[in-house]
Amino acid sequence: xxxxxxxxxxxxxxxxxxxxxxxxxxxxxxxxxxxxxxxxxxxxxxxxxxxxxxxxxxxxxxxxxxxxxxxxxxxxxxxxxxxxxxxxxxxxxxxxxxxxxxxxxxxxxxxxxxxxxxxxxxxxxxxxxxxxxxxxxxxxxxxxxxxxxxxxxxxxxxxxxxxxxxxxxxxxxxxxxxxxxxxxxxxxxxxxxxxxxxxxxxxxxxxxxxxxxxxxxxxxxxxxxxxxxxxxxxxxxxxxxxxxxxxxxxxxxxxxxxxxxxxxxxxxxxxxxxxxxxxxxxxxxxxxxxxxx
Ligand code: GLU
Ligand code: ZN
Numbered sequence: 001x002x003x004x005x006x007x008x009x010x011x012x013x014x015x016x017x018x019x020x021x022x023x024x025x026x027x028x029x030x031x032x033x034x035x036x037x038x039x040x041x042x043x044x045x046x047x048x049x050x051x052x053x054x055x056x057x058x059x060x061x062x063x064x065x066x067x068x069x070x071x072x073x074x075x076x077x078x079x080x081x082x083x084x085x086x087x088x089x090x091x092x093x094x095x096x097x098x099x100x101x102x103x104x105x106x107x108x109x110x111x112x113x114x115x116x117x118x119x120x121x122x123x124x125x126x127x128x129x130x131x132x133x134x135x136x137x138x139x140x141x142x143x144x145x146x147x148x149x150x151x152x153x154x155x156x157x158x159x160x161x162x163x164x165x166x167x168x169x170x171x172x173x174x175x176x177x178x179x180x181x182x183x184x185x186x187x188x189x190x191x192x193x194x195x196x197x198x199x200x201x202x203x204x205x206x207x208x209x210x211x212x213x214x215x216x217x218x219x220x221x222x223x224x225x226x227x228x229x230x231x232x233x234x235x236x237x238x239x240x241x242x243x244x245x246x247x248x249x250x251x252x253x254x255x256x257x258x259x260x261x262x263x264x265x266x267x268x269x270x271x272x273x274x275x276x277x278x279x280x281x282x283x284x285x286x287x288x289x290x291x292x293x
């Protein structure tokens with residue numbers, strides 16, 4: 001009795017849960033199809049579960065009609081996913097709660113800088129350290145006094161919230177994470193410096209929402225493109241400070257077109273919709289996307 005309950009528990013723990021998390025800023029192309037099929041295959045290998053998440057926190061770039069088109073394209077491609085689909089714009093309270101916890105720990109600070117302010121600060125700093133996205137934020141607002149922060153807020157100045165990455169790292173110590181294919185990785189938790197966790201125009205950022213959602217959805221294997229490999233370092237830091245479970249990660253290659261360029265939203269010709277309209281079958285498109293079944 002106890003033994004069978006234990007083995008059921010083990011089975012449950014071993015189930016792989018993956019997700020595909022597109023942003024509805026355009027129609028899906030072959031690169032997305034590869035990513036979705038990769039996530040499904042990773043789940044299928046472990047008799048696992050495949051979930052979907054719509055990453056629509058950016059109100060300036062996301063559109064509801066693209067969400068509908070994404071669901072239709074994925075169904076046409078032959079994918080099935082569990083309901084309900086998690087739609088990020090319906091969960092700002094979850095991101096707020098995470099920000100509140102970070103704030104209580106003293107790990108956030110308001111940043112009033114405009115892009116231009118940051119560019120000027122970087123130029124003034126001489127050889128400012130660089131991260132995967134360019135120069136790191138030089139930390140001007142981290143050094144503002146409490147009263148300056150309050151004054152600027154009271155004056156109605158817009159601000160983003162940044163993570164004090166040095167303080168966060170000090171709190172949790174050295175970290176690592178596991179890449180399914182490349183093995184144990186030492187977390188370079190300050191690779192992106194003091195990342196923005198809530199933007200001026202939307203109360204969450206990609207790094208925050210993705211980390212919180214992977215935990216809430218119980219994702220055990222995060223699958224995504226090579227281009228997001230570096231982002232995992234900062235997600236690992238957020239997991240540690242927020243005391244969230246740590247999934248494993250697998251990164252897939254990025255498909256390229258005949259000229260060797262990565263597929264992008266600008267490539268109208270290779271959207272799933274245009275391929276379907278040109279008479280391709282779902283199976284043919286799965287093959288074009290690098291999967292033979
Ligand atoms: N929404 C992100 C994108 O479309 C993917 C996020 C992730 O898989 O972590 O690039
Ligand atoms: Zn600033």
